[in-house]
Amino acid sequence: MIISKRKRTKKKYTIIIPTYNERLNIGLVIYLVFKYLQDIDFEVIIVDDGSPDGTQDIIKQLQNVYGDDRILLQARPKKLGLGTAYYHGLKHASGDFIIIMDADLSHHPKYLPSFIRKQMETGASIVTGTRYVRNGGVHGWNLMRKLTSRGANVLAQTLLWPGVSDLTGSFRLYERTAFEDVVSSCVSKGYVFQMEMIVRASRKGYHIEEVPITFVDRVYGSSKLGGSEIVEYLKGLFYLLFTT
Amino acid sequence: MKHILKIMALLVAVAGIWISLLETSVVPRSYTWLLPVYLVVSLGCYGLLMVGVGLMLFPTCPQEASLLQKVALVIMFISDQFCAQIPAFSG
Numbered sequence: 665m666i667i668s669k670r671k672r673t674k675k676k677y678t679i680i681i682p683t684y685n686e687r688l689n690i691g692l693v694i695y696l697v698f699k700y701l702q703d704i705d706f707e708v709i710i711v712d713d714g715s716p717d718g719t720q721d722i723i724k725q726l727q728n729v730y731g732d733d734r735i736l737l738q739a740r741p742k743k744l745g746l747g748t749a750y751y752h753g754l755k756h757a758s759g760d761f762i763i764i765m766d767a768d769l770s771h772h773p774k775y776l777p778s779f780i781r782k783q784m785e786t787g788a789s790i791v792t793g794t795r796y797v798r799n800g801g802v803h804g805w806n807l808m809r810k811l812t813s814r815g816a817n818v819l820a821q822t823l824l825w826p827g828v829s830d831l832t833g834s835f836r837l838y839e840r841t842a843f844e845d846v847v848s849s850c851v852s853k854g855y856v857f858q859m860e861m862i863v864r865a866s867r868k869g870y871h872i873e874e875v876p877i878t879f880v881d882r883v884y885g886s887s888k889l890g891g892s893e894i895v896e897y898l899k900g901l902f903y904l905l906f907t908t
Numbered sequence: 909m910k911h912i913l914k915i916m917a918l919l920v921a922v923a924g925i926w927i928s929l930l931e932t933s934v935v936p937r938s939y940t941w942l943l944p945v946y947l948v949v950s951l952g953c954y955g956l957l958m959v960g961v962g963l964m965l966f967p968t969c970p971q972e973a974s975l976l977q978k979v980a981l982v983i984m985f986i987s988d989q990f991c992a993q994i995p996a997f998s999g
Contacts, residue, residue, distance in 0.1 A: 692983055769976060801967035814962040818955055824911065867911070878969040880976055906912050 677706040678759030682749035686767040687717045696773040709736045711749040747857045762843045771835040775877045779837040782875050789842040789870040793835035793877035804881030827866045831859045856900030
């Protein structure tokens with residue numbers, strides 16, 4: 665008798681969320697993730713860099729509520745950077761796809777199904793959220809910030825021809841193999857890391873799709889954009905111009 | 909191929925066209941000499957136009973902020989209610 669084997673077609677998603685002092689936001693983020701991904705097989709890996717405000721205590725309580733097989737805490741002793749946080753999360757990930765997002769509620773978990781749907785429809789290796797198209801958008805940005813963002817975007821588009829409209833966004837879905845391949849070749853820090861990820865992925869020929877997302881400035885906590893960030897951005901841009 | 913090499917190739921191609929225009933004098937030389945300046949100024953104007961248009965059409969989502977505030981308030985309300993029912997917290 666021939667017994668046919670059913671291949672596992674249901675995909676698993678790993679959501680990696682780096683945190684630092686997100687005690688007030690993380691509970692809400694996790695609640696919303698579970699609310700919007702009810703029929704999806706997923707796990708959440710929270711990489712916390714030794715938050716002094718007790719974020720890890722909140723995460724442990726969330727593990728009691730949702731199960732420590734659904735929420736994994738990867739604690740690190742201090743701030744060690746975004747790129748290494750993703751890499752650290754990846755080492756313990758069991759999903760076929762890696763989703764990265766912020767913990768400060770600037771990324772709303774309600775867009776997670778649209779990332780998943782876009783990937784399934786197009787077979788893309790990477791789906792990146794963009795704030796700069798219709799149905800996307802921002803809130804809480806003053807004119808100066810919008811001007812800086814738009815100027816930075818035009819400069820990056822002119823110099824790098826990246827093929828995506830939002831380079832610094834950190835709300836993305838990656839196929840696991842693509843993520844492993846690209847993250848190992850990135851050396852930048854902060855949001856320049858996000859730029860480097862997407863530009864390197866584009867250069868390597870990965871199929872990249874975009875979905876509109878909204879970006880609401882922090883519900884709790886403070887957001888950062890000063891002169892030093894602009895200098896870092898320009899340095900990152902020229903680094904990418906000459907090395908990718 | 910590295911991206912910078914693509915840009916260099918493009919600049920070399922433009923320079924080649926400029927030199928050939930200078931040599932063949934199809935266009936009066938006085939204009940041809942200024943061609944790179946015209947190109948740089950055009951590029952700058954195009955960039956400024958893109959920034960301006962993008963700024964005018966910058967998508968915003970004020971309704972998302974109010975939705976998020978409502979969710980946050982509901983969660984806080986529920987957790988307050990939950991804590992109030994536990995003797996250790998309300999006592």
